[in-house]
Structures are given as C-alpha cells and as structure tokens.
Amino acid sequence: MAKTIRSLLDTGDRNAPAIGAEDRSDLTHGGLRDFADEMVARLNALGIGRDDRIGIVLPNGPEMATAFLTFACAATTAPLNPAYRAEEFDFYLSDLNAKALVVQQGEDSPAIAVAEKKGIAVFRLVPRTGDAAGLFDLHGEPVGAAGKPGPAEADDVALILHTSGTTSRPKIVPLSQSNLVASAENIGAALALTPQDRCVNIMPLFHIHGLIAAVLSSVAAGGSTWCSPGFNALRFFNWIETARPTWYTAVPTMHQAILTRAGRNAEIVRAHPLRLIRSSSSSLPPQVMAELEETFSCPVIESYGMTEATHQMASNPLPPAARKPGSVGIAAGPEVRIMDMEGRLLDAGETGEVVIRGANVTRGYEANPKANAEGFTNGWFRTGDQGVIDAEGYLTITGRLKEIINRGGEKISPREVDEVLMDHPAVAQAVTFAMPHPKLGEDVAAAIVLREGETADEKAVRGFAATRLADFKVPRKILILDEIPKGATGKLQRIGLAEKLGL
Known part of the structure; x- marks a missing residue:
C-alpha cells in the first residue's frame, strides 16, 4: 500500500498518459516518475528538503500540476492564489514560514517583491515548451544544504493550505503524505477510476478540490488529467473535443455556466460522451443535477469535501446504487457521524453536527490550540456543518452552522x-x-x-x-x-x- 506521493506515482503503466495539456504531448506515468526523482534531487541541490516549505504561485496548467506532484515528493508544498495582492502574500508567506517561493519565469507577481523583502529564496520555473506537458526547469541560487534530503516519508507534511477564514483569521491545515494518499484512493474508489479514465481539470490548483480530486486521484488510479489554463465556459466544449475526457469535477456555479452553453455544443456532447460528472465544494441544487444528467446523459455524482479532510468525506455512489438529489451521499473514506453539542453521537434521522475521523483527516491545525480544542471531540473532527443521516446512510447537509x-x-x-x-x-x-x-x-x-x-x-x-x-x-x-x-x-x-x- 502506497503511503507517500512518490510511492503513489508508481501505480501507472510506464507508457500510459498521466498529464496532458493543449498543444503538448502527454507526459507518461514513467516520465512523471523520472521527473519526480529529478525534482527531488534538484530541490535538495537548491537546499530544500523534507519539512521545508515552498510557496507555489503559478498559473493553472500542466506545470502547476507537476510542480505540486513532484515538489511534494521532497518537501512541503504551499500553493497560493496567483491573484492575491502584496498584503495577502505578505500574510501567507509569513504565516507559512516559507523557505522558498516558486514563480513562473516572466510572471510579474507581487509575491516576488514580498519574498525578497523577507529574505525568502525565489526560484523561477521555466516550462520546457517543446517537451511533454508539465516538464520544466527550475532556476535559482542554493540556500545552503538541505537539512533533510531524500524522498519524503509517510508522516511528513506534504501540503499546507489555509482555511477560507470567512469569519475568523485563516487557520493553517497541515496535510501529511499519508493523508493525501488516503484521500486520492478514497476518491478513486468512489468513482471507480481506472487507467482508462481521463479528467479535464477546470478547478484552480491552489485549492484542495482540484489538487486532490482532479489531479492526484487520477494519477493514483493510473489514469490521466488534462490541465486547462483555468475555468472558461466559452472554451470548455473545445477542451472536451481536444482532451476527450471521461469525466470532470467542478463547483455548482461552474456546472451552471457550462449548462448555459451546452445547447449550442450538443454535437460535441454527443460525440464525446462522459462516464460521469462530479460536483463538490458547495451544495448542488437538485434542479442543476437533473439538467446536467439530461444534457450529458451520464450520472452526476455529488460529493462532500473540505480542506481538513484532504477533500472527500462522503459521496453519492455510482449506478446502479441510488443517487439522492440534495444528499451528499454515503461515507466515502472516513467514518461519518452526527454529534450533538455535548459530544454525544446521534442516531439516524437526528440532526446535529457532522463529524468525521479517518486516515485522510488532518491531525490538527498548526499552532492553534484553541481551534484544535474546539474542532476535535473524542477523536472526531467537527466539520462545522449541520446535517442528518437517513436510515440508508445517506447524509444531507442542512447548512453550515455559522450560516444558519x-x-x-x-x-x-x-x-x-x-x-x-x-x-x-x-x-x-x-x-x-x-x-x-x-x-x-x-x-x-x-x-x-x-x-x-x-x-x-x-x-x-x-x-x-x-x-x-x-x-x-x-x-x-x-x-x-x-x-x-x-x-x-x-x-x-x-x-x-x-x-x-x-x-
């Protein structure tokens, strides 16, 4: 059983596609493995090793996908939204205690000046444009010797993300190598992903949904991800024609934007049938689910995820099992229960807070004892969502407790x-x-x-x-x-x- 990202990359057939993109040849699984080993050595030579944190500020695309996959084999990745302003980069790079920042050559990100002011090393990524999708060179001055060189181990932190912080200061969520592996395998099992599956990624790759559900779960199943430059409803159907995917995953607003253009692209929809469509990260209105299924003639699988669970917690199952519109499905990886305010686990049909525990759940927020005391009860992580589980084990989210x-x-x-x-x-x-x-x-x-x-x-x-x-x-x-x-x-x-x- 794989316990690290690097061991997970050994899954796919050496000559099968792993990463694709427009106007580029596919990077194979064998090529991705070789590139991961090359990047571990390169980062170590630049003075970056296990437990060192790399801020990644790259546009969506194949290089962002491979940077995440390969850097995580050696160090701790911290993808950041390229649209942030200088003040936001100042906060996040300080909070993360980043040792290096990776930007694309030629990009004029405000993150560069912030990093230089803080004495954080800046490495520049140069895509190998004539080569397979996602391959690049990494330029920069070494920052000394790597403290802990070599490939990352199961308990090392692979990925650090901040919670959205809509009501409070964003919290740091450290996710280990084994958290990421467990989640990728959970998603692969829920969707029955195979080496023949190809996902067209339209999700931003500074967010858990795109990183884990689209990229890592595909690679873990021996399949492939075709990386778009970011969501664009006007170009989506051209990408379907070019990439020939078997599925895609998105948030409800993206599905709605796709539906507004589906009528005039009916021929492409017919010519390139999808095996499934996945929806996650916020609730999918049942009306949108019905319209998607009618338009694409395939099942729409609504799943339930959050950063602290390395994305997926529950998912509607594939046919012939029942998909329940309005429900986020059955437990799909971790244990899922309902708990009252006193910490008592409730029975089917009783409404309370959704709690989870399992191999994909973070061990706790970083340097935040108050949030950990509030967030964990008797080993269960409190999601902050209110819900109810029916007699068949299907979970319905009735609201975010803070949003009620x-x-x-x-x-x-x-x-x-x-x-x-x-x-x-x-x-x-x-x-x-x-x-x-x-x-x-x-x-x-x-x-x-x-x-x-x-x-x-x-x-x-x-x-x-x-x-x-x-x-x-x-x-x-x-x-x-x-x-x-x-x-x-x-x-x-x-x-x-x-x-x-x-x-």
Whole structure:
C-alpha cells in the first residue's frame, strides 16, 4: 500500500498518459516518475528538503500540476492564489514560514517583491515548451544544504493550505503524505477510476478540490488529467473535443455556466460522451443535477469535501446504487457521524453536527490550540456543518452552522430556501443569507440571477416562495443581480454577503 506521493506515482503503466495539456504531448506515468526523482534531487541541490516549505504561485496548467506532484515528493508544498495582492502574500508567506517561493519565469507577481523583502529564496520555473506537458526547469541560487534530503516519508507534511477564514483569521491545515494518499484512493474508489479514465481539470490548483480530486486521484488510479489554463465556459466544449475526457469535477456555479452553453455544443456532447460528472465544494441544487444528467446523459455524482479532510468525506455512489438529489451521499473514506453539542453521537434521522475521523483527516491545525480544542471531540473532527443521516446512510447537509439564519429565535437553513427559489422558472442561481435586523437580530435575504431571456421582479419571486415556505422563511429582501459575488474557487459565499451587497 502506497503511503507517500512518490510511492503513489508508481501505480501507472510506464507508457500510459498521466498529464496532458493543449498543444503538448502527454507526459507518461514513467516520465512523471523520472521527473519526480529529478525534482527531488534538484530541490535538495537548491537546499530544500523534507519539512521545508515552498510557496507555489503559478498559473493553472500542466506545470502547476507537476510542480505540486513532484515538489511534494521532497518537501512541503504551499500553493497560493496567483491573484492575491502584496498584503495577502505578505500574510501567507509569513504565516507559512516559507523557505522558498516558486514563480513562473516572466510572471510579474507581487509575491516576488514580498519574498525578497523577507529574505525568502525565489526560484523561477521555466516550462520546457517543446517537451511533454508539465516538464520544466527550475532556476535559482542554493540556500545552503538541505537539512533533510531524500524522498519524503509517510508522516511528513506534504501540503499546507489555509482555511477560507470567512469569519475568523485563516487557520493553517497541515496535510501529511499519508493523508493525501488516503484521500486520492478514497476518491478513486468512489468513482471507480481506472487507467482508462481521463479528467479535464477546470478547478484552480491552489485549492484542495482540484489538487486532490482532479489531479492526484487520477494519477493514483493510473489514469490521466488534462490541465486547462483555468475555468472558461466559452472554451470548455473545445477542451472536451481536444482532451476527450471521461469525466470532470467542478463547483455548482461552474456546472451552471457550462449548462448555459451546452445547447449550442450538443454535437460535441454527443460525440464525446462522459462516464460521469462530479460536483463538490458547495451544495448542488437538485434542479442543476437533473439538467446536467439530461444534457450529458451520464450520472452526476455529488460529493462532500473540505480542506481538513484532504477533500472527500462522503459521496453519492455510482449506478446502479441510488443517487439522492440534495444528499451528499454515503461515507466515502472516513467514518461519518452526527454529534450533538455535548459530544454525544446521534442516531439516524437526528440532526446535529457532522463529524468525521479517518486516515485522510488532518491531525490538527498548526499552532492553534484553541481551534484544535474546539474542532476535535473524542477523536472526531467537527466539520462545522449541520446535517442528518437517513436510515440508508445517506447524509444531507442542512447548512453550515455559522450560516444558519437566526430570525428572532427561529432557525432557518439557507439551503432549504435556495432550493425553493431555484424552482422558480425564471431563476438560474440563488443564494440565501442573513441580513441584520434591528429587532430580530437577523432576517432572511436572497440574491438571485435570472435565466437568460427571463424576467421576474422581487414581488413575483417572493410570492412564489410564500406558496412553498413558512412565512418566517420567506426572504424579506430579494436582490436581482447580473452576477452573485463568488470566492476565489467559484463558490457562492453566504457569510459577509449582506455587507458586500450593502444590506
């Protein structure tokens, strides 16, 4: 059994494709293994070894995928969003205690000046453009001798990410080699991935979803990932034609953008059938799931993940087992239970906090005893999500505990309101959130985007909601927008939305 990224890379057939990209030949599994060994030696020569932290600021594409895979064989990777401003890089590079920063040659990232000011070594990555996808050279001055050279071991930290920090200072989540391996294998098992499978990656590769679900799980199964330069609904169907994937994974807003262009690309959809579509990172409206299945004639698998679990915790199973729209499926790797506020595990049908434990779960936040005391109870990690498990073991997330709207003591799940609003024929997207109220503390608000060519006003949408929801759940305010503000990974974010929208 593989316990490290390097041992996981030994899975695929030497001549089978591992990494692909536009206008490049495929990098084979054998080529990826050789390149990983080359990069371990190169990083060691530059003074970087096990437990040293490398900030990676690269555009989406094959080099970002191979940099993550190969650097993780030698050191601790810390991918950062290239769109960050100087102040954000200043915070993250300090917080991570990075020893080096990797940027692409020619890129003028504000991270470079920040790193130089802090005395952090800057290495420049130069793609080998005439070579296989993802191959590159790494230039820089050595920072001394590597303290712990050689390939990483199972308990070494392979990946460090920060939580999104919507309500508090971002927390550092260290994920070990064995955490990553377990998660990749869990995803491969849930999706029955084989060497014949090819994923087209449209997720950002500074986020757990793209890194683990698209890239690492594909390589671990002996299959391949075709790396796009980042999500673009206008180019998605051309990529399907070029890459000929068997599946893709995305967040709901991306699926919705793809659906708006699917009608005019029906021929490509027919010519290049997918085996499955995966959705994760936020709840998939059942209406969108139904439309995706009808459009692509394949099962849509909704999964449930978070950074602290190295992504996947639960997943709807493949046919012929039941997929339940609105549910995130059954435990798919770690143990999943429901716990009350006192730490008591609850039975099927009882609502409480979703808790997990297993080989893919982080051992704890870094340098944050308060968060660890609050986040772990009797060995179970508290996800912060409220949910219920039915008699068949299917988990339904009823809301993020921090996002539950408390309207004068009445607790309202925003997701329940979202699903009702999405049933309105004119509504393409909906996100329900709390807005401040002088007497009740909080009241219900919603932001919606209308379908192309459709019209509706606030009164009509509220009236529709009132026929389906108890009065206290009906949004008091509905904003009709051209676009709902999203986070860096394309997720709709409820927390802080009232402030962003001036409510």
